Amino acid sequence: MNGEGKGRFLVVAAIAASLALVVAYLAAGGSSYEPAKTQDPCKPRPWSEPEGLQGIAQQFSLSALDGAACELGVSRETLARALATPQSRERFSKRYGIDDAELARAIRAGLLRAIGDAERAGALNPLLAAPLRATVRQIPVDQAIELIKDARSLLNNLESFLGPAGGLIEQFLP
């Protein structure tokens, strides 16, 4: 092979090697190796099959978070982190320009959505849904803020914020 032939061979070999590697990495999923995208909180999220009160409470809380996040125009994940501590809540309020009243209204809207989701999923008897809605609507703003401040109870124990209605849940669970 003369010099020019060797040169051409080298260029062709370089193209082939480069393309082969790029195609191999693409085929192995290189174009989609990125962090999972968060879901739009305004879109309904299907309920998994919850087990017992604890499971329903979890689903309920997640639906409430989705609903509140949708109201505030942030992701469910951002709101969950904001509710973790008073400091994180303060950072969140400053960053997004959201005051406590707005946050309380959003949480209330989220709770109403969670009741609806639970009802549609068959996890909550419609007979219980109506008084629950009334309870949530009547929660005073300061109580809603207290509820938000103790975010753990929101996720940990649904009954604590449903008040007297909470005791009925066990009876109305499907």
Added chain:
Amino acid sequence: MSPPRPRITALTVAVGLVLADSSIVVLALPQIYRDLDTSVAGVTWVLISFNLVMALAAVPAAHFARRIGPGRAAAIGLAVFAGAGLACGLSTELSTLIAARCVQALGGAAAVTAVLELLPATVGSERRAVAVWATAGAAGAALGPALGGLLTELVSWQSIFLLQAPIAIAVGVPVLAVARHEAATGIVSTELRRTGRPHLLANLALAMVSAAIAAALFLLVLLLIEGWRLSPIGAAIVVSVMPLAALLGARLGPAVGSERARAAAGAILVAGGLGSLALLPHAEVALTVPPQLLVGVGLALVLSALTETALAGRAPQAIHGGWTISARHAGVAVGLIVLTPLFTADLAQQRHDALDASTAVVLDSRVEPLLKLQLAQRIEERLEGERGKVPTLGPAFEPLPEDPADRADVILLREELQDQLDRAATHAFSPSFGLGALIGLLALIPIGLARRVDL
């Protein structure tokens, strides 16, 4: 004067030493970043300043070498390089370090361009001198990060600079003999005459390819250390694939002969390697090896071919060598200046996306709600505490629950979270690697045009 063999070694080591300096601190940057309490953008100026000053000073330094004699210029250059290296090693502030790096680049520019004037008499021909000079430069640039990483891990980042001083002095000894000869005879060995135009297209291609190579070295090291949490020595071992491949590329070069073909093939391989790094399918060290092989072989082919093209038939060699040094370092500096903001913005965005993805994993996990919130809080604290670095999440999960079922759930959750962070870290580098690949491909335009216009 010293016999040729030690002198050839001294001259090639001098070139390799100076040109390795454009990349040698890459693996030390994370350590410097922490020790000197600066920002990612600030610490990159340790690299950028050296390359920028080399780019600006190379041609004037070549004129200086021709005016006072290459032996004397090389000796002075190496002495300045050594002294500034000591100053770098003793720096306790970023501003002092950057200033010392600028002085180091001035000395380096004088030494490297003067060596090109000294080599023909030592190796026997101008063509061979150019090949030796170009290969020494490419080897230095490729070896730099690995050597810097080893020294950072085994000793400290300061040792990189402190060790350069004795090496510069050692290689300066044979050069001093030439300088003494010049002083004794009172003649400057090279005739002062008008210089021809530099080879614009070859130098432009050299600048573009150098920008792409800088992207490969700089970004890969940051990905390994900051993204995948490798130690500097671990990263040094990984990136040593590139210089090893460059050795292979350097052996391929002479077998082919045609500079255009070598330059084109080299640019394609560099672009292919960078393109593959932009498409890594997992956060797996082994997956960086094939792209590094391409970049390593490619850089050896393209840098030597373009340097030889830029110098072929042009005199004086020191001036045109100065132009190639200027082009290479300008490419590196511009590449870093363009890529750093892009990369830091991507990293910030990916960090945010990773945080959201991690929180989603926690919220949707099977662990207890109370533990979920505690974990979310601890993860946020770790992310805040790492100043933008991708964190190791292990400590956020300590202590693990005692109940075996809960423990299994938490361990599964930890793995899922770490996967999200690895994805985010890897993905953050993709656009910058992609841009590097594009620059490498664009270098084919001046390489192709050079065929019609100038060769």
